[in-house]
Amino acid sequence: MTPSPPGASPGEGRSPIVECVPNISEGRRPEVIAAIAGAVARSGRARLIDLSSDPDHNRSVLTIAGPPDGVRAAAEALVAVAVERIDLRRHAGSHPRMGAVDVIPFVPVRGVAMDDCVRLARQVGAAIAARHALPVYLYEAAASAPHRRNLAEIRRGEFEGFAEKIRDPRWTPDFGPDRVHPSAGCTAVGARPFLIAFNVDLRTSDVEIAKAIARVVRESSGGLPCVKALGLFLEDRGRAQVSMNLTDYRTTSIPRAFEAVRDEAARRGVEVATSELVGLVPEEAVLQVAAHALRLESLDPSRILEHRIDEALRGDGRPAADGGDGR
Amino acid sequence: MTPSPPGASPGEGRSPIVECVPNISEGRRPEVIAAIAGAVARSGRARLIDLSSDPDHNRSVLTIAGPPDGVRAAAEALVAVAVERIDLRRHAGSHPRMGAVDVIPFVPVRGVAMDDCVRLARQVGAAIAARHALPVYLYEAAASAPHRRNLAEIRRGEFEGFAEKIRDPRWTPDFGPDRVHPSAGCTAVGARPFLIAFNVDLRTSDVEIAKAIARVVRESSGGLPCVKALGLFLEDRGRAQVSMNLTDYRTTSIPRAFEAVRDEAARRGVEVATSELVGLVPEEAVLQVAAHALRLESLDPSRILEHRIDEALRGDGRPAADGGDGR
Numbered sequence: 001m002t003p004s005p006p007g008a009s010p011g012e013g014r015s016p017i018v019e020c021v022p023n024i025s026e027g028r029r030p031e032v033i034a035a036i037a038g039a040v041a042r043s044g045r046a047r048l049i050d051l052s053s054d055p056d057h058n059r060s061v062l063t064i065a066g067p068p069d070g071v072r073a074a075a076e077a078l079v080a081v082a083v084e085r086i087d088l089r090r091h092a093g094s095h096p097r098m099g100a101v102d103v104i105p106f107v108p109v110r111g112v113a114m115d116d117c118v119r120l121a122r123q124v125g126a127a128i129a130a131r132h133a134l135p136v137y138l139y140e141a142a143a144s145a146p147h148r149r150n151l152a153e154i155r156r157g158e159f160e161g162f163a164e165k166i167r168d169p170r171w172t173p174d175f176g177p178d179r180v181h182p183s184a185g186c187t188a189v190g191a192r193p194f195l196i197a198f199n200v201d202l203r204t205s206d207v208e209i210a211k212a213i214a215r216v217v218r219e220s221s222g223g224l225p226c227v228k229a230l231g232l233f234l235e236d237r238g239r240a241q242v243s244m245n246l247t248d249y250r251t252t253s254i255p256r257a258f259e260a261v262r263d264e265a266a267r268r269g270v271e272v273a274t275s276e277l278v279g280l281v282p283e284e285a286v287l288q289v290a291a292h293a294l295r296l297e298s299l300d301p302s303r304i305l306e307h308r309i310d311e312a313l314r315g316d317g318r319p320a321a322d323g324g325d326g327r
Numbered sequence: 328m329t330p331s332p333p334g335a336s337p338g339e340g341r342s343p344i345v346e347c348v349p350n351i352s353e354g355r356r357p358e359v360i361a362a363i364a365g366a367v368a369r370s371g372r373a374r375l376i377d378l379s380s381d382p383d384h385n386r387s388v389l390t391i392a393g394p395p396d397g398v399r400a401a402a403e404a405l406v407a408v409a410v411e412r413i414d415l416r417r418h419a420g421s422h423p424r425m426g427a428v429d430v431i432p433f434v435p436v437r438g439v440a441m442d443d444c445v446r447l448a449r450q451v452g453a454a455i456a457a458r459h460a461l462p463v464y465l466y467e468a469a470a471s472a473p474h475r476r477n478l479a480e481i482r483r484g485e486f487e488g489f490a491e492k493i494r495d496p497r498w499t500p501d502f503g504p505d506r507v508h509p510s511a512g513c514t515a516v517g518a519r520p521f522l523i524a525f526n527v528d529l530r531t532s533d534v535e536i537a538k539a540i541a542r543v544v545r546e547s548s549g550g551l552p553c554v555k556a557l558g559l560f561l562e563d564r565g566r567a568q569v570s571m572n573l574t575d576y577r578t579t580s581i582p583r584a585f586e587a588v589r590d591e592a593a594r595r596g597v598e599v600a601t602s603e604l605v606g607l608v609p610e611e612a613v614l615q616v617a618a619h620a621l622r623l624e625s626l627d628p629s630r631i632l633e634h635r636i637d638e639a640l641r642g643d644g645r646p647a648a649d650g651g652d653g654r
Contacts, residue, residue, distance in 0.1 A: 049639040293620035
């Protein structure tokens, strides 16, 4: 479907970018959160581009982006501070967690393959396990066994249950000792695709229709692979909505999910009103939408005028031209 | 639809880019073409990113891109060499022409408005008129009167007819003397949107259907504004095609043109097979396609993950985050 080689991202030629989204078990003490964010800021070429703390969850989500080596350095710097400052024996919050640094996913964004992120996950996992005597589990694309792919399965039992769980041979850590770190617990390190949050509003207030459509389209009940879906009622709009997470848009694309919802709605006599992309979306996923809509065979990022000109101005350009003024 | 100010292009924050596509009346003598291209290369920060010469037309089209000042310097350098090296009294070719430098359009690409390109056209027009005693006509968005917008209307009569045409008060030049330059003729300098070449293949070999659809959709016979269209038969594919130029995709977008062709084809019992975008396409035009297909209210370039990260890495970033790994 994409003209890129398997696993490669579009945008070769531009600087490679990895995103890393560590979740730490601290959402209340600003001085601790600031110390951890500061460690990322001082680590080198990666940038902290988002920080979101939830006191109720007692958890913070950091979004880091940059070149692979920079992101790796940032992740390791963050773990060092978090392990020192967070004690899970005194941690309470509404979100499940098993470690001071609960989870560290690496996400390929541009010019890097998923395999590169798997390699990063292994390197960072091995490094933090050795440095802090921290048990590390690899998950999703980095998982060492099928039963370890799903983060929720790894985390089941949480910090309090891990002293026992870690003795089960099925749950021997991938790196580090076979015993839980007394204060920092365990950490999951993984590689996964970018997650797209995509909602489709229906021209109906009947939430049962949205729920029925969600059941048909989501993977967990036999629908489209890599699609999670819920039917919701939006009070303010007075409309039912199918709210989806596309966990791998190369497996199920935005237009495929959209058309599945549209067609299921049509079978129930309901039209799609609008849709919305929540947060950010990778360029490749947008190009998939355009190519599908126009029945183009493909739409490569190199066909985008601005990319071609940027390349030319950097000195590695191929021709960029429109039709001229002869016609 | 876009949150940018009217006339502004997306991609504020990245370096501004203008494209300039001069057409010169020389397509046969390689040493002259090389001298003109060399003048562009030595002019400064603009880059020559395409050069296409047609010996039959005896004409070359140069594509130059860069920051506004760089493109302005390149255009002026090019005119100086072309005026010196090209003599229209000894020029023959199948393409209509009125000057050694026949036409110089400026095209906004990123971070510049059409008004900026109109200003560039006026600056370059005034400069080359003064320096070379060359009559200059402003056209399209830079035109000083409605009857001067259309390049073909300005050029009518060609070099050989201009000694007389220039005495008509309707055709007094915008800059320069009221007499044709003896060897270099006259030059049209303008500003216009990027031209998108877009073809839709039909599941029929009947070219009459493609021709009928082209007549319905094109502006010249009362169809969509800023759309030129022809019906063609493609020997190798055995299919009829509606071949379009979209001269302003902000007026008639790609999806609007596509759907017009699709609907007219359906009325004639014919399906669309595939479509193709020829050459390059501005990012904004692709985002229009995606927004239309998904019934999004809009899709701003700032929602593209890679743009947000590039901004953050340059130091002017806003947050970039996906859904995290809590769910």
